[in-house]
Amino acid sequence: SIEASIPEGQRAAWRKYSAQEFKTKDEFDSEVVKHIETTLARSLFNCDEAAAYAGTALAFRDRLIIEWNRTQQQQTAADPKRVYYLSLEFLMGRALDNAMLNTGMKNIASEGLEDLGFRMEDVISQERDAALGNGGLGRLAACFLDSLATLNYPAWGYALRYRYGIFKQEIIDGYQVEIPDYWLDFNPWEFPRHDVTVDVQFYGNVRKYTDGSGKQISVWENGEIVTAVAYDAPIPGYGTKTTNNLRLWSSKASHGEFDFTKFNSGEYEASVADQQRAETISAVLYPNDSLERGKELRLKQQYFWCAASLFDIVRRFKKSRKAWKEFPNQVAIQLNDTHPTLAIPELQRILIDQEGLEWDEAWSIVQKTFGYTNHTVLPEALEKWSVPLIQHLLPRHLQIIYDINLNFLQYVERNFPKDRDMLSRVSIIEESQPKMVRMAYLAVIGSHKVNGVAELHSDLIKTTIFKDFVKIYGPDKFTNVTNGITPRRWLHQANPRLSELIASKLGGYDFLRDLTQLHKLESYVDDKEFRKEFQEIKYANKVRLAKYIKEVNGIAVNPSSLFDIQVKRMHEYKRQQLNIFGVIHRYLELKDMSPEERKKVQPRVSIFGGKAAPGYWMAKTVIHLINQVSKVVNSDKDIGDALKVVFLEDYNVSKAEMITPASDISEHISTAGTEASGTSNMKFVLNGGLIIGTCDGANIEITREVGEDNIFLFGNLSEDVEDLRHHHFYGEFQLDPSLDRVFKTIREGAFGDAGQFSALVNSIVDHGDYYLVSDDFKSYLDTQKLIDEAYKNQEEWLTKTITSVARMGFFSSDRCIDEYAEMIWNVEPVKVQGQES
Numbered sequence: 001s002i003e004a005s006i007p008e009g010q011r012a013a014w015r016k017y018s019a020q021e022f023k024t025k026d027e028f029d030s031e032v033v034k035h036i037e038t039t040l041a042r043s044l045f046n047c048d049e050a051a052a053y054a055g056t057a058l059a060f061r062d063r064l065i066i067e068w069n070r071t072q073q074q075q076t077a078a079d080p081k082r083v084y085y086l087s088l089e090f091l092m093g094r095a096l097d098n099a100m101l102n103t104g105m106k107n108i109a110s111e112g113l114e115d116l117g118f119r120m121e122d123v124i125s126q127e128r129d130a131a132l133g134n135g136g137l138g139r140l141a142a143c144f145l146d147s148l149a150t151l152n153y154p155a156w157g158y159a160l161r162y163r164y165g166i167f168k169q170e171i172i173d174g175y176q177v178e179i180p181d182y183w184l185d186f187n188p189w190e191f192p193r194h195d196v197t198v199d200v201q202f203y204g205n206v207r208k209y210t211d212g213s214g215k216q217i218s219v220w221e222n223g224e225i226v227t228a229v230a231y232d233a234p235i236p237g238y239g240t241k242t243t244n245n246l247r248l249w250s251s252k253a254s255h256g257e258f259d260f261t262k263f264n265s266g267e268y269e270a271s272v273a274d275q276q277r278a279e280t281i282s283a284v285l286y287p288n289d290s291l292e293r294g295k296e297l298r299l300k301q302q303y304f305w306c307a308a309s310l311f312d313i314v315r316r317f318k319k320s321r322k323a324w325k326e327f328p329n330q331v332a333i334q335l336n337d338t339h340p341t342l343a344i345p346e347l348q349r350i351l352i353d354q355e356g357l358e359w360d361e362a363w364s365i366v367q368k369t370f371g372y373t374n375h376t377v378l379p380e381a382l383e384k385w386s387v388p389l390i391q392h393l394l395p396r397h398l399q400i401i402y403d404i405n406l407n408f409l410q411y412v413e414r415n416f417p418k419d420r421d422m423l424s425r426v427s428i429i430e431e432s433q434p435k436m437v438r439m440a441y442l443a444v445i446g447s448h449k450v451n452g453v454a455e456l457h458s459d460l461i462k463t464t465i466f467k468d469f470v471k472i473y474g475p476d477k478f479t480n481v482t483n484g485i486t487p488r489r490w491l492h493q494a495n496p497r498l499s500e501l502i503a504s505k506l507g508g509y510d511f512l513r514d515l516t517q518l519h520k521l522e523s524y525v526d527d528k529e530f531r532k533e534f535q536e537i538k539y540a541n542k543v544r545l546a547k548y549i550k551e552v553n554g555i556a557v558n559p560s561s562l563f564d565i566q567v568k569r570m571h572e573y574k575r576q577q578l579n580i581f582g583v584i585h586r587y588l589e590l591k592d593m594s595p596e597e598r599k600k601v602q603p604r605v606s607i608f609g610g611k612a613a614p615g616y617w618m619a620k621t622v623i624h625l626i627n628q629v630s631k632v633v634n635s636d637k638d639i640g641d642a643l644k645v646v647f648l649e650d651y652n653v654s655k656a657e658m659i660t661p662a663s664d665i666s667e668h669i670s671t672a673g674t675e676a677s678g679t680s681n682m683k684f685v686l687n688g689g690l691i692i693g694t695c696d697g698a699n700i701e702i703t704r705e706v707g708e709d710n711i712f713l714f715g716n717l718s719e720d721v722e723d724l725r726h727h728h729f730y731g732e733f734q735l736d737p738s739l740d741r742v743f744k745t746i747r748e749g750a751f752g753d754a755g756q757f758s759a760l761v762n763s764i765v766d767h768g769d770y771y772l773v774s775d776d777f778k779s780y781l782d783t784q785k786l787i788d789e790a791y792k793n794q795e796e797w798l799t800k801t802i803t804s805v806a807r808m809g810f811f812s813s814d815r816c817i818d819e820y821a822e823m824i825w826n827v828e829p830v831k832v833q834g835q836e837s
């Protein structure tokens with residue numbers, strides 16, 4: 001072993017002084033005070049909450065890094081197959097609370113902080129979110145890291161270290177305003193690894209020659225070099241010593257701070273400009289969650305990250321001195337959407353150009369290594385890059401992509417000689433002007449498994465976008481892994497009282513590692529004590545949210561009202577417009593009523609939250625409409641508590657932790673067939689809220705698990721969507737009468753200048769209602785009526801919510817990860833031993 005090469009004397013000294021994890025409250029306090037006094041150079045007299053947070057975070061960071069080191073050492077010694085999860089987005093949120101809970105040290109830390117004069121809640125809330133993602137895709141990656149570590153899989157995440165995460169959203173005069181999110185001024189959770197760097201090339205040319213043995217050699221040269229520097233963030237598992245790694249790459253100029261040659265010859269501006277251009281690559285997260293805009297900088301980000309990550313992975317593999325054919329037995333790489341698809345030609349390039357493998361041998365390694373997860377069937381979200389752009393930026397990769405395509409098309413031609421159109425349909429290159437590289441096809445061709453993220457979605461990709469590929473490769477290449485969420489963050493951390501109540505009935509917190517155990521709660525569904533406590537917890541969570549709404553929005557909402565929540569990215573397909581039109585309809589109905597009648601209706605608070613991509617005008621219009629409706633309704637004396645409308649600004653992970661436990665109903669109302677899975681639907685039900693939803697994404701599987709009586713489904717089915725759209729254009733478009741009335745009200749200026757909303761209204765009335773808002777409106781309203789009625793019977797409602805929680809075991813991301821591990825990655829856990837054992 002490596003250790004044996006070090007003299008025993010040195011080893012003993014090392015053992016003696018080796019860093020120790022704090023174990024007691026006193027040890028914790030001593031660490032915190034040490035960090036506040038030395039690392040932060042503060043004293044008792046100027047230690048505010050921010051400093052208390054910093055000290056606590058640093059104490060936990062040290063602890064995590066000790067476990068991180070141990071994990072990496074033991075995994076290196078065991079040299080198992082590892083998983084590499086390539087995702088341009090990891091929406092991690094806050095780290096401290098998670099670190100405290102996963103290491104089981106939160107109680108000790110709370111007591112310790114109390115000694116020092118601080119409240120845990122205040123300290124936790126000092127932390128900024130690490131918001132390196134847009135929405136569901138990025139949060140899924142974060143949940144997967146938690147599960148990978150918890151289940152002891154040797155796994156690394158790879159991403160970019162953006163200086164700016166997703167923008168902060170402010171609502172000013174009812175409009176979204178974007179504020180940059182510079183989050184790095186204090187980030188105790190990352191470790192710069194200035195010694196771990198990779199030089200990444202762009203541009204340049206390819207020189208070809210034939211070597212002595214007659215072999216064609218390609219050399220990619222004369223490019224521009226940018227250096228990737230690794231920053232590592234420890235990812236602790238829950239109740240295990242395993243602490244995995246998230247490696248984020250930061251870009252900098254390859255010649256250091258600035259170019260000295262240029263600097264010395266007086267070209268100061270040019271020398272700094274080079275440096276800035278290099279740093280720009282990892283500067284900012286693209287804020288589009290469902291539209292690909294084909295920007296050069298985005299492609300540069302993708303290649304920079306893929307090249308650095310693959311170099312790192314190959315370097316690690318080469319240390320083991322195994323034969324190349326062993327590579328797929330040591331390495332599984334999962335592509336989170338098509339964003340990292342360049343990793344496919346990059347690995348092929350490394351193997352043939354740098355390691356000298358033959359094409360076929362290399363290609364077989366590549367295909368066995370990669371798996372690809374698709375997250376959307378929306379055509380505007382499918383990535384395509386123009387051939388001239390790739391030619392310019394990555395000339396060697398374009399050649400390799402063409403060769404991959406040639407081999408593939410030859411294979412297709414041999415196997416489907418009669419289907420002439422097939423070749424142009426499945427070609428990686430779209431014969432448009434300019435030609436485009438279809439990244440999803442490249443990802444399918446370069447991977448051994450392709451998965452969707454919920455059953456319906458996985459079926460849809462097989463019958464729509466990848467239909468031909470099912471014919472070519474057979475159905476077994478395509479599979480489903482229904483998404484999940486980590487119960488550590490989304491139950492234990494977000495809703496500690498509910499977690500504690502469950503633990504008290506289930507005999508401890510084992511359910512957090514095996515969520516299927518929740519089913520045992522069903523036997524408490526009639527238990528008076530349990531029911532009471534469950535209901536009180538929901539109420540307390542609503543009170544907490546009401547307090548927040550009062551503080552931030554200045555709106556007083558009654559916690560006894562039905563809380564109806566829709567929080568997610570703003571998008572036409574997610575249909576926040578359907579929701580707000582429904583709210584307007586409700587408002588009009590209330591206005592029609594006499595005061596006596598109004599008193600009898602179920603009071604409701606409609607809560608919205610979510611960011612719109614900065615260039616997505618329709619989504620921004622919906623935000624504006626919600627805010628306008630909110631103003632009008634909340635100040636209407638006739639209405640009072642019967643209806644309140646709230647837009648929560650800057651929805652993010654830490655806010656989700658507060659919002660999710662406070663719903664009675666949450667809305668997951670996408671046009672059928674458009675939401676691949678959804679994951680907040682799972683979070684809400686797990687926290688004792690019910691769903692109003694369409695038959696879309698994971699709603700369908702949630703229905704299967706909780707039972708049809710415990711969910712409010714409505715709307716057209718995905719198999720009917722195409723016909724309906726066709727009918728809108730070629731038949732007669734019938735606007736729903738209630739929706740017509742809503743539109744009239746908007747046009748009359750009830751919510752301010754009607755011109756502001758004309759594009760939104762016209763998209764339905766004049767432009768074909770692509771998202772079927774009108775078709776689903778009646779069924780939506782009827783279902784909301786049912787909900788009002790159902791909510792009046794609080795006992796039955798409670799039974800539904802408890803039963804649903806008990807049946808949510810399937811939706812743990814631990815289940816997902818075990819499925820990926822078995823069906824796609826073929827990896828096994830490695831148990832990490834603690835210090836004592």
Ligand code: T68
Pocket residue numbers: 134135136137138140288289290291375376381453483675676677678679697
């Ligand atoms: C979401 N996709 C799906 N995309 O919409 C959602 N970022 O149904 C699913 O539950 C979730 O993925 C997890 O599978 C996204 O969040 C993005 O954020 C995105 C898309 C393109 C570019 C960047």
